[in-house]
Amino acid sequence: MGEGRALSGLYEVILRDYLSEGSEADLYSALNLGKICVEEEIGPDELVGLHLAALKRFMKEDKAELTVEKLLQSLNLLVEVMVAYGLCYRNYIESKIRNRQLEQELEIAKKIQTSLLPTRLPKLPNIEIGVRMIPAREVGGDYYNTMELENNEIGIWVGDVSGKGIPAALLISMLNYAIKGFSFNSAIREPNKTLQKLNELICDNIDTESFISLFYARLNRDANTLIYANGGHEPPLLFRQSTRQYFLLEGDGLVLGVEKGIEFEETEVKLHPGDVLVFYTDGVTEARNEHQETFGFARLKALVGKNSTLTAQSLADRLINFVLNHSQMKFTDDLTLMVIKVL
Amino acid sequence: MSEFEEFIKEAKKRKRVILVNIENEWDVVMARREIRRLAEEVGFDEVDQARLTMSLAELAKNIILYAGKGKIFMWKSIHKGEVNVNILAEDEGPGISDWDLKRGFILQKSTGLASVKQLADKFFLKSSPGRGCIVGIKKILRK
Numbered sequence: 001m002g003e004g005r006a007l008s009g010l011y012e013v014i015l016r017d018y019l020s021e022g023s024e025a026d027l028y029s030a031l032n033l034g035k036i037c038v039e040e041e042i043g044p045d046e047l048v049g050l051h052l053a054a055l056k057r058f059m060k061e062d063k064a065e066l067t068v069e070k071l072l073q074s075l076n077l078l079v080e081v082m083v084a085y086g087l088c089y090r091n092y093i094e095s096k097i098r099n100r101q102l103e104q105e106l107e108i109a110k111k112i113q114t115s116l117l118p119t120r121l122p123k124l125p126n127i128e129i130g131v132r133m134i135p136a137r138e139v140g141g142d143y144y145n146t147m148e149l150e151n152n153e154i155g156i157w158v159g160d161v162s163g164k165g166i167p168a169a170l171l172i173s174m175l176n177y178a179i180k181g182f183s184f185n186s187a188i189r190e191p192n193k194t195l196q197k198l199n200e201l202i203c204d205n206i207d208t209e210s211f212i213s214l215f216y217a218r219l220n221r222d223a224n225t226l227i228y229a230n231g232g233h234e235p236p237l238l239f240r241q242s243t244r245q246y247f248l249l250e251g252d253g254l255v256l257g258v259e260k261g262i263e264f265e266e267t268e269v270k271l272h273p274g275d276v277l278v279f280y281t282d283g284v285t286e287a288r289n290e291h292q293e294t295f296g297f298a299r300l301k302a303l304v305g306k307n308s309t310l311t312a313q314s315l316a317d318r319l320i321n322f323v324l325n326h327s328q329m330k331f332t333d334d335l336t337l338m339v340i341k342v343l
Numbered sequence: 344m345s346e347f348e349e350f351i352k353e354a355k356k357r358k359r360v361i362l363v364n365i366e367n368e369w370d371v372v373m374a375r376r377e378i379r380r381l382a383e384e385v386g387f388d389e390v391d392q393a394r395l396t397m398s399l400a401e402l403a404k405n406i407i408l409y410a411g412k413g414k415i416f417m418w419k420s421i422h423k424g425e426v427n428v429n430i431l432a433e434d435e436g437p438g439i440s441d442w443d444l445k446r447g448f449i450l451q452k453s454t455g456l457a458s459v460k461q462l463a464d465k466f467f468l469k470s471s472p473g474r475g476c477i478v479g480i481k482k483i484l485r486k
Contacts, residue, residue, distance in 0.1 A: 028375055
């Protein structure tokens with residue numbers, strides 16, 4: 001309402017000036033006024049009302065006689081305002097329609113993305129898996145998957161696709177199908193070879209500006225080993241309950257989709273009962289609070305150590321809740337966190 | 344010679360062309376006064392006069408904003424019994440890249456050019472980076 005009152009005052013000043021001097025400068029001001037009215041969402045009916053009210057006040061206060069000439073002259077000003085208003089309004093409506101289309105597309109992208117994520121996690125006797133993912137308002141590019149493979153192994157995938165929206169959703173869709181194909185192909189079992197193959201595929205099929213960070217591990221439940229390769233993803237954390245030590249699952253390897261022919265380092269670690277594995281995306285560690293301070297890896301690490309006795313799902317929930325509290329729910333990137341506990 | 348090249352030639356060669364140098368807001372007001380007088384003389388009604396002054400103001404403001412200074416030419420013409428009012432805005436500013444032109448960027452963004460194009464019967468635009476910008480519009484009198 002404040003703007004409305006200020007605007008009616010401004011309108012009156014311009015009209016009064018124009019009626020007494022008939023200056024082009026006043027008409028020019030009226031043009032700008034028309035634009036402001038659209039921005040302030042003042043309707044055309046209100047604008048005509050504004051004109052009428054200003055005209056009446058002018059007659060009353062200046063004791064001016066409203067001749068036909070003066071009335072017509074005043075209409076020149078209204079025409080000026082309305083022409084600018086009409087144009088701005090059309091542009092405003094067009095941009096609104098464009099935005100609505102964009103929102104619908106984002107909605108579709110979001111559906112594609114969530115439909116690709118696993119609907120249930122493998123339930124295994126000596127392994128506990130917990131996941132929590134919160135997509136940002138805009139469609140982000142986080143990806144995770146776990147699946148039971150042959151030889152009592154489970155495959156674990158966590159990744160982050162560059163970009164957002166529909167391009168990211170399509171990239172994830174491609175990645176998902178490729179991963180499913182490769183996971184059950186016994187000719188390429190090793191995580192490093194798998195990432196290598198995926199990299200070739202991605203390089204051949206997506207534009208050079210897109211890329212994917214991807215971590216892949218095979219957890220063998222008989223031997224209690226984890227064999228992994230890391231394609232430029234945030235190194236997952238291994239917390240060893242028995243010694244209370246922390247390890248980072250690092251390994252040489254670039255993000256996928258940038259350069260053909262690159263190789264990935266493969267590493268094997270032994271797992272012990274009580275061990276906690278935490279996989280996450282950069283949305284977690286880079287979530288910022290009001291002082292622009294990131295959540296950070298150190299905080300994540302400390303919280304894992306403190307809460308390591310919780311079940312995998314409770315730990316994932318608790319960690320994500322800490323991130324949400326830190327960022328006061330104002331996170332801009334997807335948050336994905338997966339916890340695997342060896343029982 | 345393209346239609347736009349002829350249009351530019353007309354602006355520069357015609358005898359009765361009004362030229363206003365644009366450097367500040369007062370020049371905009373002055374140029375608006377001239378185009379209104381011309382439009383009225385030709386027989387445009389008040390609404391079309393307002394449309395023409397608005398287009399001119401947008402062109403002039405772009406000159407001040409992007410190039411600092413420039414020129415606006417206005418003239419009336421009669422072609423095959425059609426009476427027109429023409430405006431040509433010219434500056435030597437940074438210009439617009441081909442890329443932006445192709446993307447329609449400049450016409451979508453709030454540069455005011457989108458409005459100018461909507462209001463005109465004919466719209467010409469020629470520009471390249473570092474070589475300024477020339478915009479021409481023609482408005483036909485409807486009888």
